[in-house]
Amino acid sequence: MKNTKVLKPTESELEILAVLWAQGEATVRMVHEELTKTKEAGYTTTLKLMQIMKEKGLVTRNTESKTHIYIPAINKQKTQIQIVNKMISSLFAGSSVDMVMQALGGNKTTAEELKKIEELIQTLKAQK
Amino acid sequence: MKNTKVLKPTESELEILAVLWAQGEATVRMVHEELTKTKEAGYTTTLKLMQIMKEKGLVTRNTESKTHIYIPAINKQKTQIQIVNKMISSLFAGSSVDMVMQALGGNKTTAEELKKIEELIQTLKAQK
DNA sequence: ATTGCAATACGAATTAAATCGTAAACATGA
DNA sequence: TCATGTTTACGATTTAATTCGTATTGCAAT
Numbered sequence: 042m043k044n045t046k047v048l049k050p051t052e053s054e055l056e057i058l059a060v061l062w063a064q065g066e067a068t069v070r071m072v073h074e075e076l077t078k079t080k081e082a083g084y085t086t087t088l089k090l091m092q093i094m095k096e097k098g099l100v101t102r103n104t105e106s107k108t109h110i111y112i113p114a115i116n117k118q119k120t121q122i123q124i125v126n127k128m129i130s131s132l133f134a135g136s137s138v139d140m141v142m143q144a145l146g147g148n149k150t151t152a153e154e155l156k157k158i159e160e161l162i163q164t165l166k167a168q169k
Numbered sequence: 170m171k172n173t174k175v176l177k178p179t180e181s182e183l184e185i186l187a188v189l190w191a192q193g194e195a196t197v198r199m200v201h202e203e204l205t206k207t208k209e210a211g212y213t214t215t216l217k218l219m220q221i222m223k224e225k226g227l228v229t230r231n232t233e234s235k236t237h238i239y240i241p242a243i244n245k246q247k248t249q250i251q252i253v254n255k256m257i258s259s260l261f262a263g264s265s266v267d268m269v270m271q272a273l274g275g276n277k278t279t280a281e282e283l284k285k286i287e288e289l290i291q292t293l294k295a296q297k
Numbered sequence: 298a299t300t301g302c303a304a305t306a307c308g309a310a311t312t313a314a315a316t317c318g319t320a321a322a323c324a325t326g327a
Numbered sequence: 328t329c330a331t332g333t334t335t336a337c338g339a340t341t342t343a344a345t346t347c348g349t350a351t352t353g354c355a356a357t
Binding site: 051052053082083085086089090093107 | 313314315316317318319322323324
């Protein structure tokens with residue numbers, strides 16, 4: 042069996058993964074352009090981070106052409122769930138409901154969005 | 170004006186804050202006992218962390234007696250919201266609904282919990 | 298007072314993450 | 328070919344977080 046160890050991306054790595062998940066694949070340049078929309082970063086820093094992610098198995102890459110193409114190697118949804126669950130257990134004493142309350146309450150969730158969640162709940166209830 | 174800078178507790182610091190929030194206040198010994206229920210840690214390590222948290226302003230402490238009493242200095246709910254929001258923006262492209270879906274879907278949310286969230290949604294809808 | 302124990306103080310080492318400079322490789326077009 | 332610009336490779340440094348050993352302090356029981 043491979044990859045028994047859980048891969049836990051760092052903050053910076055998650056930002057990069059987010060770009061790769063959104064675009065499917067990307068060059069360092071493309072990722073870097075995305076990142077610098079929201080924060081400062083040197084090009085070689087982004088490059089180095091992505092090379093390290095390659096070492097860790099977080100991404101794969103196609104090196105056929107000089108400009109390498111990076112592809113996410115871990116599943117978006119699985120990673121999201123893993124991180125959310127960790128947060129629920131450490132910050133909300135294991136109560137997903139408490140977390141949802143914080144996420145939805147006190148803010149600008151639209152009627153549309155609320156409707157979606159309602160539907161989800163109906164579906165889940167039906168499965169019980 | 171004081172404290173303009175946002176205090177961003179580390180993982181370890183959050184674990185300690187969780188104990189303090191749950192108990193209201195606690196000694197290093199008490200916190201340490203709690204932590205070691207779920208993980209390895211040396212006593213002086215916990216002590217040092219809490220001392221650093223004091224420096225950062227994450228906690229205050231009462232040093233009247235030899236055994237110091239630590240009190241959380243940042244608000245639980247505010248901190249939760251801050252962290253959840255950050256996660257939503259970085260990991261769920263800003264969609265709180267997507268996050269809620271991951272949190273609720275694919276797992277063991279009880280009927281009770283679903284009911285609570287339904288009620289929350291009704292309340293929110295009423296406010297629109 | 299002395300001993301023993303539990304607690305604090307604090308420097309230092311370790312580990313991990315992020316940043317960056319510089320060199321080398323490669324492609325392109327003048 | 329040569330100059331230019333882009334990219335990768337990679338070592339080294341910096342910064343942050345964590346861990347731990349040891350010294351010291353204070354208290355209580357004898």
